[in-house]
Every structure is written in C-alpha cells, then in structure tokens.
Amino acid sequence: MKVVVQRSKEAFVKVDGEIKGKIDKGLVLLVGITHEDDELAARYAADKIANLRIFEDGEGKMNHSLLDQNGQILSISQFTLYGETKKGRRPNFMNAARPEKAEPLYNRLNELFEEKGIQVEKGVFGAMMDVSLINDGPVTLIVETP
Structure with missing residues (x-):
C-alpha cells in the first residue's frame, strides 16, 4: 500500500460536479493498493498515518498527530500511485x-x-474525481507498507 499524505487546511472532492466529501483541518490521503496488500497492510497504514506527528504544537514544532488534533481525513482511491x-x-x-x-x-x-474515532470523508472508488486542497505547510509525505 502506498499513501500520499497531505496536511490540509481544507479540501473537498467532486464527482460529476457534486461534492462527495469535504473536510476542514486534517489530512488528504491518496491511497494506492497493490496485489500483495492485505488486512495487515491496512492496519499498518491506518496506525502509522493516524499517529504521524506532523501537526505543529504551540512552539511551531511538528509534535502532534491527527488524533491529537481531532483532525479529519479526506480519503481518495488512487490506483495511479502504482x-x-x-x-x-x-x-x-x-x-x-x-x-x-x-x-x-x-x-x-x-x-x-x-474505529480510531477519526471522521473520514471519501471520494467515489473508481470514479473520475476533482480533488481540491489547500495544503497546509505544505506538508506532504509518502507512507508505504513494509
């Protein structure tokens, strides 16, 4: 599994001109899945991403996770990552x-x-989507499962 993680101030996804998912502060995830991926890969990615310390604390250092910030996720399926x-x-x-x-x-x-208490908004699997994002930072990382 390969996930592009982008810290966002706000983001939304449209399909056929209709907004399907919208978040405020949180993460936009572009999710690619390969043949070897399974439940363990999904668990690894979910734990890693939810706990990545990429949000700033009061001193401007990246010390807080999405869980610490009560942030949201906009999840987009993205087979082109492979x-x-x-x-x-x-x-x-x-x-x-x-x-x-x-x-x-x-x-x-x-x-x-x-299950971790994170609000997840999604695009439509397999659809042509228009994704809009205000990248915060910008902060963009790639998480790959072992």
Whole structure:
C-alpha cells in the first residue's frame, strides 16, 4: 500500500460536479493498493498515518498527530500511485491491484480510521474525481507498507 499524505487546511472532492466529501483541518490521503496488500497492510497504514506527528504544537514544532488534533481525513482511491514509468512513455499499471481486491481493502482502511474515532470523508472508488486542497505547510509525505 502506498499513501500520499497531505496536511490540509481544507479540501473537498467532486464527482460529476457534486461534492462527495469535504473536510476542514486534517489530512488528504491518496491511497494506492497493490496485489500483495492485505488486512495487515491496512492496519499498518491506518496506525502509522493516524499517529504521524506532523501537526505543529504551540512552539511551531511538528509534535502532534491527527488524533491529537481531532483532525479529519479526506480519503481518495488512487490506483495511479502504482503506475510504472521506467520504460516507455505510457505508465504501466500492472502493479495496481484490480478493483475487486482494491475496493474492499480501501474501504477497510477507512473503517480502521473510523474505529480510531477519526471522521473520514471519501471520494467515489473508481470514479473520475476533482480533488481540491489547500495544503497546509505544505506538508506532504509518502507512507508505504513494509
């Protein structure tokens, strides 16, 4: 699993011009799932992301996690994170899990965040989406499962 984590001041996702998910302060997650991913990968990613200390304390140091901040998540499925670009000019997406495997695992990841008490807003799996984000910092990290 590969997740691009972006700290945001506000963000939303639209499908066909309609807002499907919207958050204020929190994290925007672009979530890519590969063939080897499973429940353990989802648990690892959820725990790592929820507890990353990437929010500033009173002294301006990144000492607080999403859980400390009572922040929200906007979760977007993003199979293109597994696009291979080393050969040719067209990305190869063979490393991305097929939708029948990826969608249940993507949903499980979001459930794990909700079990931690985090509000999760989502896009629509497999849809063309317009994602708007005011990146706070900017702070952008990549979390990959072992």
